[in-house]
Amino acid sequence: MKKEDLNQKRNEFAHGTKIIGDLHSKGTIRFDGEIQGNIFCESKIVIGKEGVVKGNVQSQEAEISGSIEGQVDVAGFLSCTPTCEIKGNIEYGKIKIEEGAHISGSIAIKSGSISNDKKGKTA
Numbered sequence: 258m259k260k261e262d263l264n265q266k267r268n269e270f271a272h273g274t275k276i277i278g279d280l281h282s283k284g285t286i287r288f289d290g291e292i293q294g295n296i297f298c299e300s301k302i303v304i305g306k307e308g309v310v311k312g313n314v315q316s317q318e319a320e321i322s323g324s325i326e327g328q329v330d331v332a333g334f335l336s337c338t339p340t341c342e343i344k345g346n347i348e349y350g351k352i353k354i355e356e357g358a359h360i361s362g363s364i365a366i367k368s369g370s371i372s373n374d375k376k377g378k379t380a
Contacts, residue, residue, distance in 0.1 A: 266284030267285045269286075276290065277293045280295070283299045286302045286303065288305065289323070292309070292311065295313045296316070298317070298319075303319075303322075309324050310323070310324070313327040314329050315330040317333050318334050320335075320336040321337050323340070325344070327344075328345045335352045341354075343361070345361075346364075347364045352366075
């Protein structure tokens with residue numbers, strides 16, 4: 258299947274859905290539920306206003322309107338809407354933070370792979 262085809266495949270998780278464990282997807286994700294685990298998306302992820310993530314998020318693109326308690330790693334464009342709340346560090350390719358968004362953590366532009374950037378650093 259071509260990458261363009263995967264971008265048009267959309268996985269939707271409605272408000273009231275609860276996932277315990279990691280979520281992996283090659284296609285776009287729309288998430289309005291709650292997850293206690295990490296999300297790995299090879300395309301775009303949209304966390305809706307009702308979406309709650311207690312874990313790390315890694316994707317090519319992201320639009321965040323809900324809350325994330327964990328690290329956010331977006332290779333491309335990250336959009337944080339006014340209802341966005343992130344408690345954790347962010348690495349991004351490009352970013353837009355709208356007035357009203359709440360971010361508690363460091364924000365850094367990606368300069369290479371995550372594993373190389375974090376080698377040798379201590380807490």
